[in-house]
Amino acid sequence: MSAQQIRPHWHRSSFSGGAEDNCVEVAYDDHEVWVRDSNAPNLPPLSFAHRPWQEFLARLESPTG
Template sequence: MSTKPTASDWFVSSYSGGNNNSCVEVRFTGQTTEVRDTKNRAAGTLAFGSHRWNAFLRALRG
C-alpha cells in the first residue's frame, strides 16, 4: 500500500548549491520524482519516471 506524499516530503536539491531562495525542490513518490520551483510552488510540478530522472542526473554529473 502506497502513501500519498506530503508537503514535508519536499527537499532542496543538492544541485541548488544551498541557496534556498533560488532553487529547485524535489520529492520521491515511489513511482516518480517530482520537481518544483521554490519561488513559484503554485505553478505546479514536473514528474519524471525513474529512467528519465536517472538520465537527467547522469547528464548533470557530466
C-alpha cells in the same frame, strides 16, 4: 498519483549557488519524481518517471555533460 495528492517531502537542491531564493526542490515516491521551483510551491510540479530522471542526473554528473 499527483504530488498534490500524496503530500511528498520536498528536498532542496544543494547546488543553488548560495542564493536561497533560487532553489529547485525534488520529491519522489515509488513511481514518480517531481521537481518544483521553491519560489512557486503552489504551482504544479514537473513530473518524471524514475528512469528518465536518473538518466538526466547521470548526464549532469558526467565529465562531458
